[in-house]
Amino acid sequence: MGGEADVDRLLTDADAPRSLLVIGEPGSGKTRLLRIAARRATAQGARVLAARACPSEARESYACLHQLLLPVRDECEALAEDERRVFQGLFAACAAPPRDRDLATAVLALLAHLARSGPVLLAVDDLQDCDRASAAVLAFVARRLTGRAVTALFTACGDTPPPGLPADIAVRSLRPLSPKAAARLVDAQPGAPTGRARLELLRRAAGNPLAVIELSRAADRPGRIPRAVAASVDALPEDTRRALLYAALTEPQEELAVLMAALGTDDLRVWAPAEAAGLVTVADGRVVFRNALTRLAALQRQPAKLRQQACRDLAARSVHRAGYLATAAVGPDESVAAALEEAADRADRFTAARALERAAQLSPRAVDRVRRLTAALTAASDLGDPEWVRELYAALAEACPGAAGSGAAVRALSGALSLQSYQREAFDLVMGVVPLTDDPSMLLGLAAAVARQSGLPEHWREVGRAAGVHADDVLASLTARASAAPGSSRPVQLLAAASLAHRTDESDRCAEQYRQAGELLRAEGALGPLAWALPDQVDALLGLGRWAEAESLIEEGLDHAAVHRWTRVELDLQALRTTLRALRGESDPGTAVAGPDGRSVSLHENRATHARMLRAGGLTALALGDAEGAFRQLRTLFADDGEPLDPFLSPRCVAELAVAAHRTGRQREAAHVLARVRHRQGDRPTTRMTLLMHHAAALVDEDADPEHHFQLAVVNSEAAHWPLERALARLDLARWLRRRRRPLEARAQLTVVLETAVRLGARQLAESARGELRASGVAEAPAAEHPLAELTAQQRQIVRLAAKGLSNREIGEQLFLSPRTVGSHLYNVYPKLGVSSRHQLRDLLVCEK
Template identity: 55%
Template sequence: MTEWEAGRAAVPIGRDEEIDLIRRCLDVGCGPQGLLVLGETGTGRSRLLRFAEEAASADGARVLSARGWSGEEPAPFSSLHRLLLPVLDVPDLFPGDRWTVLHTAFGPDAGAGPQERRALGVVVLAVLTRLARTNPILLAVDDAQDCDDASLDVLFSVRRQLTNQAVTMLFTARGAAPPPGVPADLPVLRLGPLSPGAAARLLDAQPDAPRGRLRIDLLRQAEGNPLAIVELNRASHVGAGPGSAPGVLTSRLDALPEDTRRALLYASAALREEELRVVMAALGTDDLTVWTPAEEAGLIGIVDGRVAFGHPLTRAAAFHRQPAKLRQRAHRDLAAAAVQSPAYRAWHLAAAAIGPDEAVACALERATAVHALRVGDRFTSAKALEQAAWLSGTDAGRARRLAAAMAAASDLGNPDWVRDLYTEFSRINRDPDLRCVAVCAMAGALSLLSFQREAFGLLLDLWRHSPPRTASTSLSLTALAAAIAHQSGLPEHRAELPRLLDHARQVVREMPETRDDRAECSGAATPAGHLEPMDRGGFAGLTGPGVPAAMDAYVSVGIGEHGGDTARQAPVALPGPLDGPASPARLLADASVAYYSDESELCAEMHRQASTVPGASWAWGPRVWALPSHVDTLIAMGRWPEAQALIEEGRSDAAVHRLTRVDMDLEALEVTLRALRGDSLPDVPFTSPHWRSVNLGENRATRARMLRAGGLHALALGDAERAFRHFRALFGEDGSPIGPFLPPRSISELAATAQRVGRKEEASRVLGAVRAGMGERPTTRMTLLMHHAAALVDEGANPEHHFRLALVNPAGDTWPLERAQARLHYAIWLRRRRRPLEARAQLTAVLEVAVRLDARALADAARGELRATGAADVSASASGAAERLTELTAQQQQIARLAAGGLSNREIGDRLFLSPRTVGSHLYNVYPKLGISSRHQLRDLLQDN
């Protein structure tokens, strides 16, 4: 359950914020510390306490620990006795009077009245004070709810009287509320479930962690509980559920009456959405007292008309500890309940089946269509379709349902699951149309898993041997091929796109779109969306007016980036309505075309709309393809908090679905963002094993993001030579970009570093190649970037002319950082030609943007140039700011002082229990009130006052 730091204590996975808080508690410079860690069974309370003990011991502290025990009532002061046992033989620590008190308190006939507690408290206070003179002290009490009241009372009393900064008291307790007697002023840390990403990382740390459907199923069952993840993974290796949950749970289960255990079996067999009335109907009773023993034992709660299990392992144990025959009977009774819905009835019949049953398979297939439309749960849909496939009576029916399951799993964004399904599908399928669906899903899965050559080859093989016969299928496959080609960046892939697009256009002209569901379930149509090719560029299940234009624009704009300017001028606003079931895919199509065409505001808006469509959170598959471009767009537009939130969300989902390549893309973008902000950076930005597990030669888009991030990282560290090498690697020997979008957009960064290291001529050749690739009508953004680059490295040009052209178009404000950097370089050029007043005007605008974005390196450069122009020291404007400190709220003053002390927004947020974004918002409001514009000025101001 742990990760390891070199030579340090084991760190629980997914508890970074909690670990930071515990580290602060152990800091002897922060005064006497105390903390109560609360959490349900399996949340890792004891693990955190062990970490604290190991970390404190490694730092030279003396650790005194004790643990409560359930069962019979503990003797008075027994927990305190165990806590002090390691120091009872320390010489001179207990003179006669103290030893007498201890001997009496720890004796078999000890009293626990107020007088005894006060006397023992005096002794313990003196002992801790004496011990802390030589070493810091950590008192660690686990399971405080099971400790004797007398011991806790003494410890809490001593804590209030302690003045020595080297003593820390940490307690843990089970439950959501502090045990009786805990003082109200003791800080409380409540452990909730792990985040999805942290839960996935913990699962990956287990031996033989499952993948595909089993992985997602396990994570959903565990609900973020660390112990449940470990136990469910262990049980999965033997092909059974956790028949033995932790003793504290199983003992309570086994102690229940038989009818209550039967009721819990039915409740655990029920789907989570099913109501209590369905379970009661299946049980054949309406007497709610059957649940009372389980409620009193703390195993369940009746909430909002449903049975809520208090722990995920309780649900699993309640089901799997019963014989298979009883489990099957529970599913059949739930299916037969008069108040049961048709969809849930089909699921229960399928769970009770023990062999092929075409009637149940058809019912499950129909139920999946209803459920998918109602709640958009792709996981449940894919799981049900896979189960329906195994229940199918014929190979044809099984193949059709497997193809539908692949499409749903692809929409969910889990390529391992798609790959597992494709293996069985390929063995039994004989239908060329179904093969198009399956190959589309499989090629998308391979691409997400970083195998671009294999993915593209699979599509070409399909096209050669069984080409698609409908317009939407043909264009979907072409759009997927374009998405893979953009990711791979391989010339041989790009060269195939025009031919594929021409073929797709020919199909559109010659064959009107038709649909042939060929349903086999008594006239019931298979869900249309499940038989449409799942294009991973964002066109899942598209049909209807305007769809060919959407896909055509997507592919042709991408081809235009390589072959000239004609396709680049394709209209971004696509025809046809954006409502209906296909609207998320249509919005993502718009967003992709807008990204390729440098329409950043439209790109961001389309992504925003797509993410707010009902059910979008379950359809991560289509969105994951556009996620890096979405983040890149937000960074370019200066919407950095949104970009950071999207990176964190995306990396969490990538961990859940084991998308290593996607995580690498997002890691590179995170390094980019941190470098632009000027956050503290490691010497080497990319140390994850991921970077050695993916072939960057066939993932050039990922390589380009890494190279740009590495260049910006080097610049932030002041290493211009290394930065130039990274930016130069974005282009080949002949100056051609290694990818269609990001490398050309980095041309001004290459030019700026080339100017600093004396490589202007080389950068000028690259600029010429980029100009040629852009054609006669480049986008506005590329026009501005190329003018900026020309002003820096084109020896035959007029620099001022190009600087002005780089700044004249107001549309450039869409990309504030790029415009600010152009202004900074123009100001430097003006200053060196002794035009300081013009330079100051540009630098003032740069500083305003840098402060607004919190781009600290850019702000420092602007202030330095302002001083070089002869302007008064910017920090001098803060001379009267001390008087304005009183204008700040108490919280703003506290945040300002912590920021002046060198803490980052995240560190301040952790200390004050605020989000980093909230801290940044406060500082953004504080700076104008104080008449300053940076943390450096804030530090100078507060150090002088």
């Protein structure tokens, strides 16, 4: 949870500020953070003085201070007489209240006394509700805390500090949970919802931890609302409660004018009590609830009849008429169902799937219900939520068993099964209906995609037989069919072409086509096709050396994978993230050599995932200097007879296997694998595979001329498309040259390797190149001038925020940029700074100062 690192620094770092204010919306985790701090401080032997400000005591002078210091009131005996008298006046029932300045001085003296016997932590929750007199004393104390003995931790609701605190107090703003963290929190709740209900909960909670927990409980037990939230709504005037009901029912994009018209008034004072209570914000033509629980309370604390009337009033005024009428409906209604179906055509995939599902529920006729459920199933599949797809498929099968065997229904369910890692079941399902379809192109395209993920030879053969082509030609044939199919959308055409380009190692074209398709799919909210594309897109970017871009895509994909439960895609992306860290030289002994945990899927029917995990483990082992471990991992990418585990991904690792074999004396075994790879590649391998096989041959083929193969691996101008692979071949060539006492030639190669490594941010490769340069007689090059000044002002801002540990999404929120734009800037500046990731940026900022 955000903020724990700040708490640790507050309690342990002598150079950290002695006071910290944590701010955030209700439910963002401030109180939890305070409790964590208290537990850790107690465990470290500190005395904890805690208080929680209360709105009902805000008019009572020193109420909060009284609560805070009551446990140590007897300690005042050690103070000077004047200070003791002032301090005792705080607890005397009949005494006149002490002056703020006198009491503040006495409190400071008491804390100094307590600190002589051990550390002290002042922990004050909800400072915004603190009485003014206590707040003044706490502010006085906070300004004067300098040593390690006394620290102060405050929390407050809102996005700005309460008035009166020192202007220079350290402030930590608790941001909403990331989509991934929110999804994990939902799934940890007992009886957590699934499918559509889960997605709606995540959208309503908007990353607020308490809202996630309470909405999960409310989903399990409808009508359950935290007492404090319900009380805050019940305390409002009747007309304000009615206004909140209408606001709670509106679509997020609904304008205030429509809401006021539905309420039958233009007097904005109706919102004033709710604004004063901090429940809503009325601005920019919208009414925004401060948190999802308040919205839920505003809705559920009103009777059903009023909720229905509010929906009808809103329907009479809004362009979103169908949605409001659907909420008000209590039984089948064809006119409302038809309106929902029509509205779905103009909506994003989530809204469309939800509207079509509701339209099916409101359909009086079975034929309409089946049509709308099938359309909802397709929309949910495009959205990319496998659980929702399976729920809708079950509803369709119950409504009409025959409709569940339609091509559209089978495509949706098969895609969902594959995203959840069930490749055999997905393949058998889709191939079972191919003979029953007049135009099986779309089904065969999906079957080929499943076969790529499963990596099972029998899957490729079966698709080839059904398509009437050899198994090796399946992808090219189906890509051509997909591009030429009537009504084929632009994203589908781009994805098909990108997939083929990935297969044929046209990496630049692959990355560009995936990028274009991704932009179109994101704009439509169609994450399902994006899920299939992400691992291959990241593969292409890693090969091209566009690592910052790949990192941004990995993090985005992991968020989507957690929200939509893409089991095997998540494992793919975790493996690719481990690979990226190994390429950058960021691996450490704590990194799992075996890569991500694969126990959640059957790796036998997910060979592409297994191959990525093995490569991640092998490269991690190489980065750690464990050549034996690396060889074991990379050798497993091939069977004993040299057959690849995955027909596409395994051969791309042949040079890395050769490097591990060369370091462990296993050249003969690796040469056996290389021979098999050569045979399978045929007479016309791709340029990339040709280069990789030359590199491998130079290291392990005893019958070959190493220098000849090294030269062929590095001189081809096409090798520039894969800069890291070329640099690694150059490094091995330089080592070979140096060992044959040809240092001048070795230096020429190593200079290029070093430049490439610095540009990419491959720290370990750069160190290897520097070491080889020294061994070949080159003195250490002088340190270059710090390049931060060469960046634009915006790039410097991004670098500084990244160095503080903010994610691309958090940086984007502060600078009003998209996360992808932030990632693109970092991709461009890393080579200029000579770093490989944000973890290395803090030292740069120290140098800048």
